[in-house]
Amino acid sequence: MKQIVIYLWCLCSAAQAIQVKDLKCESQSNPTGITLARPSFSWTFIGNDISQEQGGFRVMMATSIEKLKYPDLWDTGPTSKSETGPYQYLGEPLKSGQKVYWRVTVWGNNRGVRHSEPAWFEMGDIVNPEKAFEPPVFEQKDGVVKINLNPKDEGRTFEGIGGVSAGASTDLLYDYKDPYRDHILDILFKPKFGAGFQHLKVEMGGGENSTCGSEPSHAITREELKNPVSRGYEFWFMRAAKDRNPNMILEYLPWSFPGYLKPNIYSKESAEYFVTFLDVAKRDWGLDIDWVAAAENENYTDRDWLVNEVRPMLDARGYKNVKIQGPDDNSGDWQIFEELEKDPEFDKVIEAVGYHYVTGREFTEDMVDGRGRPTTAKAKASGRPLWASEDWSWTGKDWGGAGALNLARIYNKFYIRDKITKTLIWAPIGSIYKSVTWDKAGAMKANSPWSGYYEVWPTIWATAHTTQFAEANDWQYLDNACGLFDASTYKGSCVTMKNKNSSDWSMIICTEEHETIEVAIEKGLSNTLVNVWKSSEKEQFVQLESIEPKNGSFTIKLDPKCIYSLTTTTGQQKGQYSIPEETPFPFPYKEDYEDRKVGDLPKYHSDQTGSFEIVRKVDGTNCLKQINPEQGYDWMRVYRRSNIKPNTLVGDVTWTNFTCSVDVFIEGGNVELGGRVQGSYLKGYRLMLEKNGNWTLVFDKQTLAQGSVENFDANIWHKLELTFMDKEIEAFVDGHSITKVSHDKKSGYVMLGSSYDGNLFDNLEVMP
Numbered sequence: 001m002k003q004i005v006i007y008l009w010c011l012c013s014a015a016q017a018i019q020v021k022d023l024k025c026e027s028q029s030n031p032t033g034i035t036l037a038r039p040s041f042s043w044t045f046i047g048n049d050i051s052q053e054q055g056g057f058r059v060m061m062a063t064s065i066e067k068l069k070y071p072d073l074w075d076t077g078p079t080s081k082s083e084t085g086p087y088q089y090l091g092e093p094l095k096s097g098q099k100v101y102w103r104v105t106v107w108g109n110n111r112g113v114r115h116s117e118p119a120w121f122e123m124g125d126i127v128n129p130e131k132a133f134e135p136p137v138f139e140q141k142d143g144v145v146k147i148n149l150n151p152k153d154e155g156r157t158f159e160g161i162g163g164v165s166a167g168a169s170t171d172l173l174y175d176y177k178d179p180y181r182d183h184i185l186d187i188l189f190k191p192k193f194g195a196g197f198q199h200l201k202v203e204m205g206g207g208e209n210s211t212c213g214s215e216p217s218h219a220i221t222r223e224e225l226k227n228p229v230s231r232g233y234e235f236w237f238m239r240a241a242k243d244r245n246p247n248m249i250l251e252y253l254p255w256s257f258p259g260y261l262k263p264n265i266y267s268k269e270s271a272e273y274f275v276t277f278l279d280v281a282k283r284d285w286g287l288d289i290d291w292v293a294a295a296e297n298e299n300y301t302d303r304d305w306l307v308n309e310v311r312p313m314l315d316a317r318g319y320k321n322v323k324i325q326g327p328d329d330n331s332g333d334w335q336i337f338e339e340l341e342k343d344p345e346f347d348k349v350i351e352a353v354g355y356h357y358v359t360g361r362e363f364t365e366d367m368v369d370g371r372g373r374p375t376t377a378k379a380k381a382s383g384r385p386l387w388a389s390e391d392w393s394w395t396g397k398d399w400g401g402a403g404a405l406n407l408a409r410i411y412n413k414f415y416i417r418d419k420i421t422k423t424l425i426w427a428p429i430g431s432i433y434k435s436v437t438w439d440k441a442g443a444m445k446a447n448s449p450w451s452g453y454y455e456v457w458p459t460i461w462a463t464a465h466t467t468q469f470a471e472a473n474d475w476q477y478l479d480n481a482c483g484l485f486d487a488s489t490y491k492g493s494c495v496t497m498k499n500k501n502s503s504d505w506s507m508i509i510c511t512e513e514h515e516t517i518e519v520a521i522e523k524g525l526s527n528t529l530v531n532v533w534k535s536s537e538k539e540q541f542v543q544l545e546s547i548e549p550k551n552g553s554f555t556i557k558l559d560p561k562c563i564y565s566l567t568t569t570t571g572q573q574k575g576q577y578s579i580p581e582e583t584p585f586p587f588p589y590k591e592d593y594e595d596r597k598v599g600d601l602p603k604y605h606s607d608q609t610g611s612f613e614i615v616r617k618v619d620g621t622n623c624l625k626q627i628n629p630e631q632g633y634d635w636m637r638v639y640r641r642s643n644i645k646p647n648t649l650v651g652d653v654t655w656t657n658f659t660c661s662v663d664v665f666i667e668g669g670n671v672e673l674g675g676r677v678q679g680s681y682l683k684g685y686r687l688m689l690e691k692n693g694n695w696t697l698v699f700d701k702q703t704l705a706q707g708s709v710e711n712f713d714a715n716i717w718h719k720l721e722l723t724f725m726d727k728e729i730e731a732f733v734d735g736h737s738i739t740k741v742s743h744d745k746k747s748g749y750v751m752l753g754s755s756y757d758g759n760l761f762d763n764l765e766v767m768p
Helices: 002-016 171-175 180-189 234-244 268-285 303-316 336-340 344-349 377-381 404-418 458-467
Strands: 019-025 040-046 054-062 099-108 113-115 119-122 139-141 144-149 160-165 199-204 249-254 323-329 350-356 386-392 422-426 444-448 453-456 475-477 483-486 489-499 505-510 515-521 530-535 542-547 553-558 563-567 589-591 606-609 612-616 622-626 647-650 658-665 670-677 685-690 694-699 702-708 718-725 728-733 736-742 749-754 760-767
Touching: 019 099, 019 113, 019 119, 040 099, 144 489, 160 458, 171 234, 171 444, 171 606, 180 234, 180 444, 180 453, 199 234, 199 422, 234 249, 234 268, 249 268, 268 303, 303 323, 303 344, 323 336, 323 386, 336 344, 336 350, 336 377, 344 350, 350 422, 386 404, 404 422, 404 458, 404 489, 404 505, 404 563, 458 530, 458 563, 505 515, 553 563, 647 670, 658 670, 670 718, 685 718, 685 728, 685 749, 694 728, 694 736, 702 736, 749 760
Parallel strands: 144 515, 160 199, 160 422, 199 249, 323 350, 350 386, 386 422
Antiparallel strands: 019 040, 054 099, 099 113, 099 119, 139 144, 444 453, 475 489, 483 489, 489 505, 505 563, 515 553, 530 542, 530 563, 589 760, 606 647, 612 622, 622 760, 647 749, 658 718, 658 760, 670 685, 670 749, 685 694, 694 702, 718 728, 728 736
């Protein structure tokens, strides 16, 4: 009988799943003899009770079924479109007689994902076949690579290397005290000192989870839109970057939006929302932001909105110098150029085109040789600035694998293959609690503000090999001195740039094998001493003996798996400070929220959803308040699960046996105190108290106990308390035990949670 019940349950579950089927190439299933160079593709989406429509898709094509994991022919990336085709092929040029395997992943409009079975098609004799891109390869003679530096050589302007502070990745950095916070900022932004990032893109917070947590909005209500507020740490972060480098390029982009902008985020009101962010930056921080990525992160953009609302409003409000970059999408193949060439108004508005993860997402040492999502011939022919506007997303701690050496190779590859002149990495710094989503990402780490400890990782110096040797917008690539050592791999490469205003030049070289390079310097470029800097797995950013060219040339021998910078400029350095030892999070721990100003963020708290800030109580003391009045427009709402409700983490993920307590005032809905919470998705023990006195103790989604407080007074403060001792968990309200359960022995953070109401918290304590 149990087997029958299980079987029926499985049938019912399968019936409820969304489906994708009937994959067709040129309206045929698994056809042969396709002669079009760019055939079209479609499929059938079948929804369920939760998601009746397709919310997004991803098409992957490869030369074998095994390679569909990291497609070597075409990868659209996640694309937020409901149409199921036909979509024209925009991948690598196809060959006559070639057999291609493909698959479609679909998402429902209310979440849910399904992968199709692989399909295939076979090419016939292609009419007007296209030619594949062939990277430039340096001439070699008797094992010596020949590179010629010509000042008259053509090439695009280098626009810089930058970082994306978003998804709450900079969260805990804000809580560091000086001098350590200043030291970290110097390593990130001070020219010719550390990474020297030249462009900083920040998240325009919307109060919903945007990867590793949530960032607050400058206008959480329509009323605030009339007088926007400086919140969070991104304005401060931009100011700190600009203070260290007055030429810092600034940009902003939203991930989520406050609830009042739903359901249409492409409206006149949302254009106003974008512009008021500029107002706050200027009014409160003296910042002139250079670029706006006027879209929703990785969810494309809206042509009419940009042309008819955003650009006119920017101009009318005194922001004519603020340029628009777009679409800042995660879908592949630079499809916006198909629209721009047919639409002069749209073409005029978009002043740079940026896409995410041009590398693809193969996080191995072969990442640099993956197809990823290359720029198209049409994109390169446009002459418009092309950006990898968010890329890499890995840990900077590693030298090999997808780490530092790989990133330096990617910087070079993007210009050699794609003519990309600006690369922004996520994240410049990982200031994220352990076990929270993407907690290992970043070019360096700073997630221990209570001790001042931080780690400077090799990726900082891999980035310095470019940024300390060429300034954004002042240097130009020399195309004939940019290329590969071996046509089969981007692991060995060189890019060369010259200063537009002097005869100085720099070469950034990545090796895979031993190389001997002979460099010839033509008249018009500096023929003085060549300074040499090297990074290897063993040691990064070391200055070697300088080279004096003879008769306009020099030869240098290079070690394998290294990064070199050769330059006629000076002043580079490996900046460093004394770093204190790492210590655990303070325990016992007490927080009364008195050491921060009203409107500020609470110390050591990491908002995962919603927004928590310091407010003043009636008695004149401070407390913590959840300020988002309703659920916002959730980023990636189609592709991933929600974080359920506003919550903020504090403490140490290794905490196991302890007692935590907090005072609460319930304005509406409910509040929560959690313990042993593991990360972003409320997985832990949580005591929830509602305004009517009902309480529930849960673990993850499992109810462990529930009840009601007799004679509950909702108009006064109450105290919640949880005690953990091995497998025993006891919950208290106002000092009275309400339940004691035996469950599992786990560890994790303390968490404060709330419904989307203005609920208050004070006197948080964590004791043995």
